[in-house]
Amino acid sequence: MKKVLSIAGSDCSGGAGIQADIKTICAHNMYAMTAITALTAQNTTGVYDIVEVSPEFIAKQLDCIFQDIYPDAVKIGMVPNSEIVCVISEKLREYQVKNIVVDTVMVSTSGSRLMQQEACKVMKEQLFPLGKVLTPNLFEAEVLSGIEIKSQEDMVLAAAEIGKYTQGAVLVKGGHLTQGADDLLYENEKEIWYCKEKIENPNTHGTGCTLSSAIACNLAKGYSLQESVKNAKEYLTGAIEAGLDLGKGRGPLNHLYNTVVIKN
Numbered sequence: 445m446k447k448v449l450s451i452a453g454s455d456c457s458g459g460a461g462i463q464a465d466i467k468t469i470c471a472h473n474m475y476a477m478t479a480i481t482a483l484t485a486q487n488t489t490g491v492y493d494i495v496e497v498s499p500e501f502i503a504k505q506l507d508c509i510f511q512d513i514y515p516d517a518v519k520i521g522m523v524p525n526s527e528i529v530c531v532i533s534e535k536l537r538e539y540q541v542k543n544i545v546v547d548t549v550m551v552s553t554s555g556s557r558l559m560q561q562e563a564c565k566v567m568k569e570q571l572f573p574l575g576k577v578l579t580p581n582l583f584e585a586e587v588l589s590g591i592e593i594k595s596q597e598d599m600v601l602a603a604a605e606i607g608k609y610t611q612g613a614v615l616v617k618g619g620h621l622t623q624g625a626d627d628l629l630y631e632n633e634k635e636i637w638y639c640k641e642k643i644e645n646p647n648t649h650g651t652g653c654t655l656s657s658a659i660a661c662n663l664a665k666g667y668s669l670q671e672s673v674k675n676a677k678e679y680l681t682g683a684i685e686a687g688l689d690l691g692k693g694r695g696p697l698n699h700l701y702n703t704v705v706i707k708n
């Protein structure tokens with residue numbers, strides 16, 4: 445069985461973060477492992493508090509995982525501060541991890557900061573070179589590239605700029621475009637577009653987390669990056685379309701739409 449590790453923050457309401465990643469990995473029939481970087485008190489209406497895990501304890505979680513059950517791919521989500529960026533980068537280098545997806549989580553869609561601003565520079569220098577692909581949303585791509593994004597051409601320019609810090613691949617997600625949900629994979633100076641209609645469903649909490657962990661699952665299976673993004677986007681679109689209507693705000697996705705139900 446393939447094994448996928450999520451290094452990310454916990455969302456107690458189960459829509460985003462570690463919980464979305466575990467659901468995604470299980471739906472891909474794979475074994476899920478987690479190293480938790482932060483606890484968040486959040487739900488479908490917003491993020492209300494954050495407790496950061498100490499870098500020392502994150503190092504211990506990673507040692508326990510890598511020394512015992514070595515993952516086939518790793519997804520990195522919420523990394524709240526510079527010290528945590530450094531310890532994760534060190535451990536990934538020490539254990540020579542290859543299939544790494546870096547979701548550059550900065551601010552939740554509800555507007556709460558999930559990463560301290562000063563960690564951005566350290567993330568670029570330490571973590572980006574280790575990632576097989578980075579997955580910024582439009583806002584994150586603007587911050588990381590310094591380019592204002594108003595069009596698909598701007599998405600390409602931003603991806604090219606961010607790509608300078610990586611092994612060559614950046615997926616700029618277009619979920620916050622006013623029309624369509626078109627994502628751009630910029631790989632070795634080549635543009636590949638993954639285009640979908642915007643689904644009229646307000647319940648999209650955890651879309652970014654789900655997409656990045658689904659990409660990690662596909663890389664673990666041995667698919668190329670382009671195939672992995674294609675398959676992950678299909679999985680994500682299915683989970684948005686299948687629709688759940690939970691909570692008072694922007695609800696979670698339905699990860700069970702394609703799984704065999706075990707009857708009691």
Ligand SMILES: Nc1ncnc2c1ncn2[C@@H]1O[C@H](COP(=O)(O)OP(=O)(O)O)[C@@H](O)[C@H]1O
Pocket residue numbers: 553580581582617618619620625626627640641642643644645648650651652653655677680681684
């Ligand atoms: N309403 C929607 N319909 C279809 N796809 C969507 C919708 N909202 C987001 N997506 C897709 O979800 C993924 C995550 O994108 P985005 O929402 O931009 O990231 P984040 O969750 O990090 O803010 C992308 O593949 C994007 O195209």
Ligand SMILES: Cc1ncc(COP(=O)(O)OP(=O)(O)O)c(N)n1
Pocket residue numbers: 452453454455460461462484521522549551552553554558648649650651652653654
């Ligand atoms: C713990 C935690 N990690 C990440 C996020 C952000 O989730 P994401 O899927 O990128 O986007 P939104 O759900 O905020 O649209 C989070 N909220 N919590």
